[in-house]
Amino acid sequence: xxxxxxxxxxxxxxxxxxxxxxSFDGRPVALIGPNGAGKTNILEAVSLLSPxxxxxxxxxxxxxxxxxxxxxxxxxxxxxxxxxxxxxTGAEAGQTRQxxxxxxxxxxxxLARITRILWLVPAMDRLWIEAxxxxxxxxxxxxxxxxxxxxxxxxxxxxAMRDRNRxxxxxxxxxxxxxxxxxxxxxxxxxxxxNRQDTLARLCAAQQGCDTSFPTTALAITxxxxxxxxxxxxxxxxxxxxxxxxxxxxxxxxxxxGVFADxxxxxxxxxxxxxxxxxxxxxxxxxxxxxxxxGAAPILLLDxxxxxxxxxxxxxxxxxxxxxxxxxxxxxxxxxxFDSLGPRAQxxxxxxxxxxxxxxxxxx
Numbered sequence: 412x413x414x415x416x417x418x419x420x421x422x423x424x425x426x427x428x429x430x431x432x433x434s435f436d437g438r439p440v441a442l443i444g445p446n447g448a449g450k451t452n453i454l455e456a457v458s459l460l461s462p463x464x465x466x467x468x469x470x471x472x473x474x475x476x477x478x479x480x481x482x483x484x485x486x487x488x489x490x491x492x493x494x495x496x497x498x499x500t501g502a503e504a505g506q507t508r509q510x511x512x513x514x515x516x517x518x519x520x521x522l523a524r525i526t527r528i529l530w531l532v533p534a535m536d537r538l539w540i541e542a543x544x545x546x547x548x549x550x551x552x553x554x555x556x557x558x559x560x561x562x563x564x565x566x567x568x569x570x571a572m573r574d575r576n577r578x579x580x581x582x583x584x585x586x587x588x589x590x591x592x593x594x595x596x597x598x599x600x601x602x603x604x605x606n607r608q609d610t611l612a613r614l615c616a617a618q619q620g621c622d623t624s625f626p627t628t629a630l631a632i633t634x635x636x637x638x639x640x641x642x643x644x645x646x647x648x649x650x651x652x653x654x655x656x657x658x659x660x661x662x663x664x665x666x667x668x669g670v671f672a673d674x675x676x677x678x679x680x681x682x683x684x685x686x687x688x689x690x691x692x693x694x695x696x697x698x699x700x701x702x703x704x705x706g707a708a709p710i711l712l713l714d715x716x717x718x719x720x721x722x723x724x725x726x727x728x729x730x731x732x733x734x735x736x737x738x739x740x741x742x743x744x745x746x747x748x749f750d751s752l753g754p755r756a757q758x759x760x761x762x763x764x765x766x767x768x769x770x771x772x773x774x775x
Contacts, residue, residue, distance in 0.1 A: 449768030
């Protein structure tokens with residue numbers, strides 16, 4: 412099965428890379444080098460070929476190479492099941508990020524329609540024990556992979572909610588000012604919740620009967636406020652929301668709950684190793700569900716994932732990636748972490764000298 416893939420990647424003044432050009436042949440990719448060499452910066456660049464602020468959620472100015480601060484650019488050739496595209500994204504110094512697809516200005520949401528990119532980075536290891544905001548963001552990125560229009564529903568909801576919050580902070584009591592905004596919130600909230608629930612159903616189906624070395628995760632969304640009475644709840648809670656200065660009910664308050672299915676233990680009570688295994692399991696399930704749904708595996712970005720797995724599970728992870736036909740771009744400090752991939756993968760050595768990163772293709 413052919414998956415989404417990057418054929419070539421160019422970086423200009425991006426993070427530690429003054430200029431870089433990498434050519435990929437569709438196989439998984441191992442980026443090898445010491446900590447601080449610039450490996451994760453390459454993953455971050457690829458993550459910006461999808462909507463949003465990338466895997467570090469950095470602002471446009473933060474991505475520009477220092478001390479020059481001239482702005483930055485990412486150029487990539489992308490292939491998918493039906494077409495190939497040339498993508499450019501970047502920002503001039505002090506400007507907002509722009510996207511061009513095949514030479515034409517495009518929205519970030521358009522990126523989700525031409526490729527699918529999933530990632531797992533060490534910062535996500537605390538997903539189950541930190542605030543709900545991170546889990547919502549994780550859920551919405553998975554949802555976006557299945558439903559590119561999900562981003563527009565989220566943006567529409569957030570805009571209407573910001574406008575409502577402004578009225579609340581200004582102590583506006585006239586119901587007329589609220590009705591149109593709340594109607595928009597109700598409409599988009601229903602779409603957001605339906606998209607999220609559909610994503611959970613797809614993930615559940617992708618985990619059932621799958622031959623994998625990673626544990627099954629039972630998932631649920633806790634969001635009792637998004638019901639048929641959401642419009643009534645918004646109207647009735649205006650006084651309470653006005654006291655708080657913000658909207659206290661809605662899909663922006665949802666949470667994602669995970670349970671280690673075989674043990675019946677909530678994810679936040681599992682060991683650190685088990686929590687990592689559950690995350691990997693979900694990323695693989697998301698990838699399998701996409702491959703089944705649209706006939707193409709997504710691009711996977713896995714930062715330092717091999718270092719947290721024993722030899723058997725590393726081999727199992729690589730076998731699943733190759734069986735799906737996914738182009739996974741992975742980082743590691745040692746080539747030995749990727750031994751079981753052998754000729755099934757490309758590898759690049761990433762080094763750093765005088766605050767500048769360099770890449771060179773090698774062999775595993």
